[in-house]
Amino acid sequence: MQILCVTQDFPPNSGGIAVFLHNLCVQLSRLGHLVDVVTPTRKGCVEVDVSQPYRVYRYDCFRWLSCIVPFCRMMIMHKQRHYDVIFIGQFMTTHAMGALVLRRLLRVPYVILSHGNDMHYCISNWIDKPVAYMILHNASLILSNSHTTAKHIQQRGYQGPIQILHPGVKADEFRPNMDTLEVVKKYKLNGRRVVLSVSRLVARKGHDSVLRALPNVVKQIHNVLYLIVGQGKEETRLRRLVTELNLDKYVLFAGYVEQKILPALYCICDVFVMPSFALDGGHDYEGFGIVYIEANACGKPVIGGKSGGIEDAVIDGITGLLVNPDDVEKISKTITMLLKDKKYASELGKNGRNRVECELDWEIVGKKIEEILVNIVS
Numbered sequence: 566m567q568i569l570c571v572t573q574d575f576p577p578n579s580g581g582i583a584v585f586l587h588n589l590c591v592q593l594s595r596l597g598h599l600v601d602v603v604t605p606t607r608k609g610c611v612e613v614d615v616s617q618p619y620r621v622y623r624y625d626c627f628r629w630l631s632c633i634v635p636f637c638r639m640m641i642m643h644k645q646r647h648y649d650v651i652f653i654g655q656f657m658t659t660h661a662m663g664a665l666v667l668r669r670l671l672r673v674p675y676v677i678l679s680h681g682n683d684m685h686y687c688i689s690n691w692i693d694k695p696v697a698y699m700i701l702h703n704a705s706l707i708l709s710n711s712h713t714t715a716k717h718i719q720q721r722g723y724q725g726p727i728q729i730l731h732p733g734v735k736a737d738e739f740r741p742n743m744d745t746l747e748v749v750k751k752y753k754l755n756g757r758r759v760v761l762s763v764s765r766l767v768a769r770k771g772h773d774s775v776l777r778a779l780p781n782v783v784k785q786i787h788n789v790l791y792l793i794v795g796q797g798k799e800e801t802r803l804r805r806l807v808t809e810l811n812l813d814k815y816v817l818f819a820g821y822v823e824q825k826i827l828p829a830l831y832c833i834c835d836v837f838v839m840p841s842f843a844l845d846g847g848h849d850y851e852g853f854g855i856v857y858i859e860a861n862a863c864g865k866p867v868i869g870g871k872s873g874g875i876e877d878a879v880i881d882g883i884t885g886l887l888v889n890p891d892d893v894e895k896i897s898k899t900i901t902m903l904l905k906d907k908k909y910a911s912e913l914g915k916n917g918r919n920r921v922e923c924e925l926d927w928e929i930v931g932k933k934i935e936e937i938l939v940n941i942v943s
């Protein structure tokens with residue numbers, strides 16, 4: 566197949582959507598398909614693009630041309646390559662306009678992968694709304710990263726075909742019992758019980774609740790350390806909170822870490838925690854949460870928030886535990902319990918690893934997307 570993927574969010578951007586789309590493109594390329602990606606220029610993209618098995622076509626995005634440039638790009642590229650299918654990497658009206666026109670004029674099918682918030686923010690704008698509905702109803706299929714996202718799309722009045730496609734994880738890169746010597750030395754983790762969060766530092770990830778839960782954990786586990794990996798606009802506020810709560814000895818901000826040491830950081834932790842919650846009246850929520858399955862892939866138990874699509878990422882009581890993200894006391898009790906009960910913690914981690922191997926390795930997810938696209942094309 567010849568596939569054109571269109572997205573606004575792609576590496577070197579960090580975050581779940583970029584990770585999801587990059588890996589789908591890698592898998593489809595490895596399965597022998599030609600994959601072209603159209604996406605805006607970002608700082609550092611040249612270095613990232615050259616080492617990929619797919620081709621990336623960048624364009625500069627000027628505000629008032631944000632719709633026209635990718636639209637023209639898609640038309641020209643389709644004229645040259647005659648794509649079998651167009652893959653819209655996240656719901657957005659501007660980029661999907663090209664796909665809509667190609668569908669109506671040349672019957673080229675397109676699918677849209679929705680991640681949660683993307684649909685809401687398009688449809689809430691009165692100018693985009695009618696176009697968004699046209700784009701939705703002309704799609705051959707809507708893919709959704711979780712059951713919650715699918716429900717949100719259906720609540721918007723969409724009744725066409727919809728299928729769940731969970732993101733995956735590289736099971737050979739994120740694996741249990743990796744060599745952690747280097748990270749132990751770098752972050753001075755020797756003799757510490759490590760509670761870990763990995764994410765962009767944005768409000769809805771729930772770092773606040775973990776920090777507020779920490780004093781009670783410290784009372785029972787004196788050598789605990791809360792390691793916060795990732796960067797974002799919340800960092801200054803979170804650092805202030807750490808000082809206010811007198812937790813400086815118990816919290817370490819690692820900032821954005823290189824991909825090559827990330828698996829070892831998961832391996833060094835005792836518990837992974839991220840009690841994400843929804844904002845903006847329930848519209849800004851965790852669509853899935855790749856980080857939970859990355860931690861599981863390293864054999865670690867996870868604590869997630871009962872919110873958004875996390876129930877698809879964390880099987881409550883099997884691969885981790887779900888807590889009410891506002892319940893600070895419950896968060897502190899759950900962290901403490903998993904730090905104390907190593908046998909139970911290890912059982913959750915093992916179940917998580919098994920699930921990744923059976924269902925969520927990128928190779929498995931890649932074959933799924935291939936099957937879906939082949940069905941649409943044929």
Ligand code: GDP
Nearest residue numbers: 580581582584764795821822823824854855856
């Ligand atoms: P989302 O960004 O809200 O969609 O959250 P997800 O949990 O779905 O995805 C986040 C992705 O970004 C995961 O693959 C993380 O490993 C990755 N990520 C977050 N922070 C960092 C970091 O500091 N370094 C690296 N290398 N990856 C990170």
